Amino acid sequence: MQLNKYKNYFFNQLKTIYPETEISSFWSWLTEFYLNKTRIELALNPHQLTDEMKQNFDDALNRLKIQEPIQHILGETYFMDYPFSVSQEVLIPRPETEDLVRWIIEDYREVDGHILDIGTGSGCIAIALDLGMFNARVTALDVSEKALKIAAENAKRNRAKVNFIKQDILSTQALNQNYQVIVSNPPYVRELEKSQMQKNVLNYEPDLALFVTDDSPLLFYDKIGRLAFRHLEKNGSLYFEINQYLAKETLDLLRKIGFNDVELRKDLYGNDRMIKASL
Ligand SMILES: C[S@@+](CC[C@H](N)C(=O)[O-])C[C@H]1O[C@@H](n2cnc3c(N)ncnc32)[C@H](O)[C@@H]1O
Structure with missing residues (x-):
């Protein structure tokens, strides 16, 4: 079958479920992943779909119809241009988190020090920091053993050196040592925000990574903020990804804990998304 003919079919099948821009982006992911060709290459060189290839595209199409994330269908994604394996466990x-990592690299690239990533998930922050900094010694923790297994695979895949630890930050009384940088993108979505979320997030991404209760939405920020206040080096900083609707409350909390210098930045979509707090 001609690829272009299949493309029309693919777009038609999905058009009642997704906006056209999103279908276009699925199509690019799939052609690059299965055919190893960019859209421009395909336009210049019309392609035939073999039966075997068509089976891959059909399988992906069926999974997209039930709103499975394209990253789960392919089993991987890219973060700061590095490949990361992903599954339902992480x-x-x-992309918002890439900006947080860039901010840390900008500030600390040449510093010779220890870094801690709390709630590492796929390991994306820890691994990108190890690869982007000259002399960082990176430790990353998560309460989920399954997530840590994927993070370790991702470190190996990208030849990064990260020390992974299984630890529940909420029941941690003190950290083992001091750090130059502590970073976290903790769970921050309130139950009340669930109704605004897409099915592909709600049905396929882990609740443990996403949700906090409506009555204590800043639980992780409070705990991590207090630990960081005691365990940051003098010239160190704490970086957080935050809930855009709770920027003021998160800034106030960090000032209350004792951080003198707090800075808020927006993400690429213009939403309040990250904070740096220094002593
Ligand atoms: C929002 S995800 C962030 C994942 C990854 N750092 C990223 O930016 O894509 C939050 C992570 O925190 C972990 N987590 C949840 N509760 C935790 C706890 N009590 N202690 C440590 N990690 C926890 C989850 O397993 C999840 O991997």
Whole structure:
């Protein structure tokens, strides 16, 4: 079958479920992944779909119809241009989080020090920091053993050196040592925000990575903020990804804990998304 003919069929099958821009992006992911060709290459060189290839595209199409994330269908995604394996056990790394990592690299690239990533999930923050900094010694923790297994695979895949630890941060009384940088993208979505979320997130990404209760939405920020206040080096900083609807409350909390210098930045979509707090 001609690829272009299949493309029309693919778009038609999905058009009642997704906006056209999203279908286009699925199509690009699939052609690059299965045919190893960019859209421009395909336009210049019309392609035939073999029966075997068509089976791959059909399987992906059926899974997209039930709103499975494209990253789960392919089993991988990219974060800061590095490949990461993903599954239902970890949050799919988001582009917003790349900006947080870039901020840390900008500030600390040449510093010779220890870094801690709390709630590492796929390992995306820890691994990108190890690869992007000259002399960082990176430790990453998560309460989920299954997530840590994927994070370790991702470190190996990208030849990064990260020390992974299974630890529940909420029941941690003190950290083992001091750090130059502590970073976390903890769970921060309130139950009340569930109704605004897409099915592909709600049905396929882990609740443990996403949700906090409506009555204590800043639980992780409070705990991690207090630990960081005691365990940051003098010239160190704490970086958080935050809930865009709770920016003021998160800034106030960090000031109350004792951080003198707190800075808020927006993400690529213009939402309040990350904070740096220094002593
Ligand atoms: C929002 S995800 C972030 C994943 C990854 N760092 C990223 O930015 O894509 C939050 C992570 O925190 C972990 N987590 C949840 N509760 C935790 C706890 N009590 N202690 C340590 N990690 C926890 C989850 O397993 C999940 O991997």
